[in-house]
Amino acid sequence: MVERRVMGLRIASVALAALATTCTLDPVQSEAVADLGGEAPGVAPGPLHRPGQPCLVCHDGSTAQPAMSVGGTVYGVVGSASALSGASVELTAENGATFEATTNAAGNFYVEASAWQPVYPLRVAVAFGGLTSTMSTIIGRDGSCAACHVDPPSRISAGRVYLAPSAALLPDAGAP
Amino acid sequence: MRLARDVCVLALALSACAAPDPNATTPLDGPDRASFDSVQAFLDHRCGTLDCHGTRYRNLRLWGHDGMRLAFGDVPGASPTTTAEVDASYAAVVGLEPEIMNAVVADHGANPERLTLVRKARGTEKHAGGAIVSVGDVRDVCITSWLSGATDETACAAALVYP
Numbered sequence: 021m022v023e024r025r026v027m028g029l030r031i032a033s034v035a036l037a038a039l040a041t042t043c044t045l046d047p048v049q050s051e052a053v054a055d056l057g058g059e060a061p062g063v064a065p066g067p068l069h070r071p072g073q074p075c076l077v078c079h080d081g082s083t084a085q086p087a088m089s090v091g092g093t094v095y096g097v098v099g100s101a102s103a104l105s106g107a108s109v110e111l112t113a114e115n116g117a118t119f120e121a122t123t124n125a126a127g128n129f130y131v132e133a134s135a136w137q138p139v140y141p142l143r144v145a146v147a148f149g150g151l152t153s154t155m156s157t158i159i160g161r162d163g164s165c166a167a168c169h170v171d172p173p174s175r176i177s178a179g180r181v182y183l184a185p186s187a188a189l190l191p192d193a194g195a196p
Numbered sequence: 197m198r199l200a201r202d203v204c205v206l207a208l209a210l211s212a213c214a215a216p217d218p219n220a221t222t223p224l225d226g227p228d229r230a231s232f233d234s235v236q237a238f239l240d241h242r243c244g245t246l247d248c249h250g251t252r253y254r255n256l257r258l259w260g261h262d263g264m265r266l267a268f269g270d271v272p273g274a275s276p277t278t279t280a281e282v283d284a285s286y287a288a289v290v291g292l293e294p295e296i297m298n299a300v301v302a303d304h305g306a307n308p309e310r311l312t313l314v315r316k317a318r319g320t321e322k323h324a325g326g327a328i329v330s331v332g333d334v335r336d337v338c339i340t341s342w343l344s345g346a347t348d349e350t351a352c353a354a355a356l357v358y359p
Binding site for chain 1: 241242243245246247248251252261262263264265266267268269270271272273274324325326
Protein backbone atom coordinates (compact mmCIF):
# COMPACT_ATOMS: atom_id res chain seq x y z
CA MET A 21 0.00 0.00 0.00
CA VAL A 22 2.78 2.37 1.03
CA GLU A 23 4.77 1.36 -2.04
CA ARG A 24 1.84 2.26 -4.30
CA ARG A 25 1.57 5.66 -2.67
CA VAL A 26 5.25 6.35 -3.12
CA MET A 27 5.04 5.26 -6.74
CA GLY A 28 2.01 7.50 -7.25
CA LEU A 29 3.86 10.46 -5.78
CA ARG A 30 6.84 9.79 -8.04
CA ILE A 31 4.65 9.68 -11.13
CA ALA A 32 2.89 12.89 -10.07
CA SER A 33 6.24 14.61 -9.49
CA VAL A 34 7.56 13.60 -12.89
CA ALA A 35 4.32 14.70 -14.58
CA LEU A 36 4.44 18.06 -12.78
CA ALA A 37 8.06 18.60 -13.72
CA ALA A 38 7.32 17.76 -17.35
CA LEU A 39 4.37 20.13 -17.33
CA ALA A 40 6.47 22.93 -15.91
CA THR A 41 9.16 22.54 -18.54
CA THR A 42 6.88 22.22 -21.56
CA CYS A 43 4.22 24.83 -21.01
CA THR A 44 3.29 27.90 -19.10
CA LEU A 45 0.24 28.31 -16.92
CA ASP A 46 -0.03 32.00 -17.79
CA PRO A 47 -2.87 32.28 -20.34
CA VAL A 48 -1.71 35.71 -21.54
CA GLN A 49 1.76 34.42 -22.27
CA SER A 50 0.36 31.24 -23.83
CA GLU A 51 -1.81 33.33 -26.14
CA ALA A 52 1.12 35.56 -27.04
CA VAL A 53 3.15 32.48 -28.00
CA ALA A 54 0.26 31.02 -29.99
CA ASP A 55 -0.20 34.33 -31.83
CA LEU A 56 3.33 34.01 -33.21
CA GLY A 57 2.28 31.01 -35.28
CA GLY A 58 4.45 28.15 -36.44
CA GLU A 59 7.98 28.11 -37.74
CA ALA A 60 8.59 29.24 -41.31
CA PRO A 61 9.02 26.28 -43.69
CA GLY A 62 12.62 25.18 -43.91
CA VAL A 63 13.83 27.24 -40.97
CA ALA A 64 14.60 25.25 -37.87
CA PRO A 65 14.40 26.81 -34.42
CA GLY A 66 17.69 28.60 -33.81
CA PRO A 67 19.37 31.97 -34.22
CA LEU A 68 17.96 32.45 -37.72
CA HIS A 69 14.34 31.70 -36.97
CA ARG A 70 11.36 34.03 -36.65
CA PRO A 71 12.91 37.33 -37.81
CA GLY A 72 10.75 40.31 -36.94
CA GLN A 73 9.03 38.58 -34.04
CA PRO A 74 9.25 39.59 -30.36
CA CYS A 75 12.04 37.30 -29.13
CA LEU A 76 11.40 37.52 -25.42
CA VAL A 77 7.83 36.25 -25.64
CA CYS A 78 9.38 32.77 -25.75
CA HIS A 79 12.99 33.40 -24.76
CA ASP A 80 11.97 34.46 -21.29
CA GLY A 81 13.97 31.82 -19.46
CA SER A 82 11.15 29.31 -19.14
CA THR A 83 9.46 28.74 -22.49
CA ALA A 84 12.53 28.60 -24.74
CA GLN A 85 16.28 28.72 -24.38
CA PRO A 86 18.47 30.66 -24.35
CA ALA A 87 16.92 33.24 -22.07
CA MET A 88 17.42 36.65 -23.64
CA SER A 89 17.52 40.14 -22.19
CA VAL A 90 17.37 41.93 -25.54
CA GLY A 91 16.64 40.66 -29.02
CA GLY A 92 15.38 41.82 -32.38
CA THR A 93 15.80 42.06 -36.11
CA VAL A 94 17.42 44.82 -38.14
CA TYR A 95 16.46 45.63 -41.73
CA GLY A 96 18.47 47.58 -44.25
CA VAL A 97 16.08 50.23 -45.45
CA VAL A 98 12.89 51.70 -44.04
CA GLY A 99 9.88 49.85 -45.40
CA SER A 100 12.02 47.00 -46.73
CA ALA A 101 11.81 43.39 -45.64
CA SER A 102 15.48 42.76 -46.52
CA ALA A 103 17.38 41.82 -43.37
CA LEU A 104 20.67 43.52 -42.60
CA SER A 105 23.44 41.08 -41.77
CA GLY A 106 26.63 42.09 -39.97
CA ALA A 107 25.24 45.25 -38.41
CA SER A 108 26.45 46.27 -34.99
CA VAL A 109 23.74 46.89 -32.40
CA GLU A 110 25.08 49.12 -29.66
CA LEU A 111 23.10 49.09 -26.44
CA THR A 112 23.61 51.59 -23.63
CA ALA A 113 21.89 51.16 -20.27
CA GLU A 114 20.87 53.94 -17.92
CA ASN A 115 23.87 53.29 -15.69
CA GLY A 116 26.23 53.72 -18.63
CA ALA A 117 26.93 50.01 -19.13
CA THR A 118 27.15 49.03 -22.78
CA PHE A 119 26.81 45.86 -24.80
CA GLU A 120 27.36 45.23 -28.48
CA ALA A 121 25.73 42.53 -30.56
CA THR A 122 25.93 41.72 -34.26
CA THR A 123 23.08 40.78 -36.56
CA ASN A 124 23.23 37.39 -38.28
CA ALA A 125 22.16 36.33 -41.77
CA ALA A 126 18.49 36.73 -40.82
CA GLY A 127 19.09 40.21 -39.41
CA ASN A 128 18.53 38.78 -35.94
CA PHE A 129 20.59 39.71 -32.92
CA TYR A 130 20.17 38.78 -29.30
CA VAL A 131 21.78 39.22 -25.93
CA GLU A 132 21.70 36.26 -23.61
CA ALA A 133 20.36 37.13 -20.19
CA SER A 134 23.32 35.41 -18.58
CA ALA A 135 25.69 37.72 -20.45
CA TRP A 136 24.04 41.08 -19.76
CA GLN A 137 21.06 42.35 -17.80
CA PRO A 138 20.61 46.01 -18.70
CA VAL A 139 19.34 48.67 -16.34
CA TYR A 140 16.49 50.37 -18.13
CA PRO A 141 15.91 52.66 -19.90
CA LEU A 142 18.06 51.56 -22.81
CA ARG A 143 19.37 53.58 -25.71
CA VAL A 144 20.17 51.86 -29.00
CA ALA A 145 22.15 52.59 -32.11
CA VAL A 146 22.69 50.44 -35.20
CA ALA A 147 25.91 50.81 -37.17
CA PHE A 148 26.95 49.31 -40.48
CA GLY A 149 29.45 50.30 -43.15
CA GLY A 150 30.17 53.66 -41.57
CA LEU A 151 26.51 54.62 -41.19
CA THR A 152 25.01 54.85 -37.72
CA SER A 153 21.32 55.16 -36.96
CA THR A 154 20.30 56.03 -33.41
CA MET A 155 16.87 55.29 -32.01
CA SER A 156 15.27 58.63 -31.22
CA THR A 157 13.45 57.41 -28.13
CA ILE A 158 14.40 55.24 -25.19
CA ILE A 159 13.36 51.67 -24.51
CA GLY A 160 11.40 51.67 -21.28
CA ARG A 161 11.47 48.04 -20.23
CA ASP A 162 10.81 45.54 -23.02
CA GLY A 163 13.85 43.84 -24.52
CA SER A 164 11.95 42.62 -27.58
CA CYS A 165 12.38 45.13 -30.40
CA ALA A 166 9.35 43.71 -32.17
CA ALA A 167 7.11 44.35 -29.20
CA CYS A 168 6.93 47.92 -30.55
CA HIS A 169 8.57 47.71 -33.99
CA VAL A 170 6.09 45.93 -36.20
CA ASP A 171 5.21 46.47 -39.81
CA PRO A 172 3.51 48.59 -41.03
CA PRO A 173 4.20 51.82 -39.14
CA SER A 174 1.09 53.10 -37.41
CA ARG A 175 0.12 55.27 -34.49
CA ILE A 176 1.16 52.41 -32.17
CA SER A 177 4.24 51.18 -34.04
CA ALA A 178 7.33 52.85 -35.40
CA GLY A 179 7.65 50.15 -38.05
CA ARG A 180 10.58 47.79 -38.44
CA VAL A 181 14.04 48.61 -37.11
CA TYR A 182 16.06 49.86 -40.04
CA LEU A 183 19.44 51.41 -40.73
CA ALA A 184 18.97 53.71 -43.72
CA PRO A 185 16.06 55.96 -44.63
CA SER A 186 16.54 55.12 -48.31
CA ALA A 187 18.26 52.48 -50.44
CA ALA A 188 20.62 55.12 -51.83
CA LEU A 189 22.01 55.72 -48.34
CA LEU A 190 22.55 52.05 -47.49
CA PRO A 191 26.30 51.32 -47.40
CA ASP A 192 27.70 48.47 -49.47
CA ALA A 193 28.22 45.25 -47.58
CA GLY A 194 31.94 45.42 -48.33
CA ALA A 195 32.33 49.02 -47.17
CA PRO A 196 34.47 49.61 -44.10
CA MET B 197 -38.18 49.36 22.14
CA ARG B 198 -37.47 46.25 20.16
CA LEU B 199 -39.60 47.48 17.25
CA ALA B 200 -37.72 50.79 17.17
CA ARG B 201 -34.43 48.95 17.07
CA ASP B 202 -35.61 46.74 14.19
CA VAL B 203 -36.83 49.76 12.25
CA CYS B 204 -33.44 51.44 12.68
CA VAL B 205 -31.61 48.34 11.51
CA LEU B 206 -33.91 48.09 8.49
CA ALA B 207 -33.43 51.78 7.66
CA LEU B 208 -29.66 51.40 7.88
CA ALA B 209 -29.72 48.32 5.69
CA LEU B 210 -31.88 50.07 3.09
CA SER B 211 -29.67 53.14 3.02
CA ALA B 212 -26.60 50.95 2.60
CA CYS B 213 -28.16 49.22 -0.37
CA ALA B 214 -29.41 52.37 -2.05
CA ALA B 215 -28.44 52.65 -5.70
CA PRO B 216 -25.81 55.26 -6.50
CA ASP B 217 -27.03 58.48 -8.01
CA PRO B 218 -26.62 58.05 -11.77
CA ASN B 219 -26.23 61.80 -12.19
CA ALA B 220 -23.53 62.19 -9.57
CA THR B 221 -20.28 63.63 -10.84
CA THR B 222 -16.95 64.48 -9.32
CA PRO B 223 -15.91 67.98 -10.29
CA LEU B 224 -12.37 67.88 -11.63
CA ASP B 225 -10.23 70.59 -10.14
CA GLY B 226 -6.98 69.12 -11.34
CA PRO B 227 -3.69 70.91 -11.49
CA ASP B 228 -3.12 73.57 -14.10
CA ARG B 229 -3.44 72.35 -17.69
CA ALA B 230 -1.53 75.33 -19.07
CA SER B 231 1.64 74.39 -17.21
CA PHE B 232 1.32 70.69 -18.00
CA ASP B 233 3.13 70.93 -21.33
CA SER B 234 6.61 70.59 -19.83
CA VAL B 235 5.44 67.84 -17.47
CA GLN B 236 3.92 66.02 -20.41
CA ALA B 237 7.17 66.30 -22.32
CA PHE B 238 8.97 64.54 -19.48
CA LEU B 239 6.26 61.92 -19.00
CA ASP B 240 6.17 61.25 -22.74
CA HIS B 241 9.92 60.81 -22.83
CA ARG B 242 10.39 58.67 -19.74
CA CYS B 243 7.05 56.94 -19.19
CA GLY B 244 5.20 57.12 -22.49
CA THR B 245 7.25 54.78 -24.69
CA LEU B 246 5.36 52.10 -26.57
CA ASP B 247 6.51 49.38 -24.19
CA CYS B 248 5.34 51.25 -21.09
CA HIS B 249 2.50 53.76 -20.78
CA GLY B 250 2.39 54.56 -24.47
CA THR B 251 -0.01 51.70 -24.96
CA ARG B 252 -3.72 51.12 -24.75
CA TYR B 253 -3.11 48.24 -22.33
CA ARG B 254 -2.31 50.51 -19.38
CA ASN B 255 -4.74 52.27 -17.08
CA LEU B 256 -2.52 55.32 -17.33
CA ARG B 257 -2.14 55.99 -21.04
CA LEU B 258 0.12 58.66 -22.41
CA TRP B 259 0.21 60.03 -25.92
CA GLY B 260 2.98 61.89 -27.69
CA HIS B 261 6.04 61.91 -29.92
CA ASP B 262 7.90 59.16 -28.04
CA GLY B 263 5.01 56.71 -27.85
CA MET B 264 1.44 56.13 -28.86
CA ARG B 265 -0.06 58.70 -31.21
CA LEU B 266 -3.57 60.00 -31.01
CA ALA B 267 -4.24 60.69 -34.67
CA PHE B 268 -4.18 58.07 -37.37
CA GLY B 269 -1.35 58.96 -39.71
CA ASP B 270 0.99 60.07 -36.94
CA VAL B 271 3.81 57.64 -36.17
CA PRO B 272 5.82 57.23 -32.94
CA GLY B 273 9.13 59.06 -33.06
CA ALA B 274 8.17 61.18 -36.05
CA SER B 275 6.10 64.39 -35.86
CA PRO B 276 6.09 66.49 -32.67
CA THR B 277 3.56 65.99 -29.90
CA THR B 278 0.27 67.70 -30.71
CA THR B 279 -1.87 69.82 -28.42
CA ALA B 280 -4.57 67.16 -28.61
CA GLU B 281 -2.06 64.60 -27.32
CA VAL B 282 -1.11 66.84 -24.41
CA ASP B 283 -4.82 67.28 -23.65
CA ALA B 284 -5.37 63.52 -23.77
CA SER B 285 -2.38 62.80 -21.53
CA TYR B 286 -3.55 65.49 -19.10
CA ALA B 287 -7.00 63.91 -18.94
CA ALA B 288 -5.42 60.49 -18.36
CA VAL B 289 -3.16 61.70 -15.55
CA VAL B 290 -5.76 63.86 -13.82
CA GLY B 291 -8.57 61.38 -14.30
CA LEU B 292 -6.72 58.41 -12.87
CA GLU B 293 -7.74 59.19 -9.29
CA PRO B 294 -9.83 62.36 -9.61
CA GLU B 295 -10.94 62.63 -5.99
CA ILE B 296 -7.42 62.19 -4.63
CA MET B 297 -6.02 64.50 -7.29
CA ASN B 298 -8.49 67.16 -6.21
CA ALA B 299 -7.43 66.73 -2.60
CA VAL B 300 -3.71 66.97 -3.41
CA VAL B 301 -4.26 70.07 -5.52
CA ALA B 302 -6.43 71.63 -2.82
CA ASP B 303 -3.55 71.07 -0.40
CA HIS B 304 -1.15 72.78 -2.84
CA GLY B 305 0.63 69.55 -3.58
CA ALA B 306 1.18 68.43 0.01
CA ASN B 307 1.64 64.69 0.51
CA PRO B 308 1.65 63.89 -3.21
CA GLU B 309 2.31 60.23 -2.49
CA ARG B 310 -1.41 59.94 -1.88
CA LEU B 311 -1.50 59.59 -5.65
CA THR B 312 -0.72 56.24 -7.23
CA LEU B 313 0.99 58.22 -9.98
CA VAL B 314 3.60 59.45 -7.53
CA ARG B 315 3.94 56.22 -5.56
CA LYS B 316 4.51 54.18 -8.71
CA ALA B 317 6.97 56.69 -10.11
CA ARG B 318 8.91 56.67 -6.85
CA GLY B 319 8.79 52.90 -6.71
CA THR B 320 7.16 52.84 -3.30
CA GLU B 321 4.29 50.87 -4.86
CA LYS B 322 4.89 47.90 -7.16
CA HIS B 323 5.63 49.26 -10.61
CA ALA B 324 6.67 47.16 -13.58
CA GLY B 325 8.98 49.96 -14.68
CA GLY B 326 10.62 50.18 -11.27
CA ALA B 327 11.49 53.45 -9.55
CA ILE B 328 11.55 56.17 -12.17
CA VAL B 329 12.19 59.10 -9.86
CA SER B 330 13.80 59.66 -6.49
CA VAL B 331 12.28 62.04 -3.97
CA GLY B 332 13.65 65.49 -4.67
CA ASP B 333 15.40 64.79 -7.97
CA VAL B 334 14.52 66.88 -11.00
CA ARG B 335 12.13 64.26 -12.33
CA ASP B 336 10.26 64.08 -9.03
CA VAL B 337 10.25 67.87 -8.71
CA CYS B 338 8.88 68.22 -12.23
CA ILE B 339 5.80 66.22 -11.26
CA THR B 340 5.30 67.39 -7.70
CA SER B 341 5.83 71.07 -8.49
CA TRP B 342 3.05 70.80 -11.06
CA LEU B 343 0.81 69.23 -8.43
CA SER B 344 1.61 72.12 -6.11
CA GLY B 345 0.49 74.66 -8.70
CA ALA B 346 3.90 76.07 -9.56
CA THR B 347 5.52 73.90 -12.22
CA ASP B 348 9.31 74.02 -12.02
CA GLU B 349 10.10 74.45 -15.70
CA THR B 350 13.83 74.19 -15.07
CA ALA B 351 13.41 70.83 -13.35
CA CYS B 352 11.20 69.56 -16.16
CA ALA B 353 13.73 70.63 -18.77
CA ALA B 354 16.51 68.91 -16.82
CA ALA B 355 14.33 65.81 -16.37
CA LEU B 356 14.26 65.34 -20.12
CA VAL B 357 17.99 64.64 -20.22
CA TYR B 358 18.39 63.17 -16.73
CA PRO B 359 20.77 61.74 -15.61
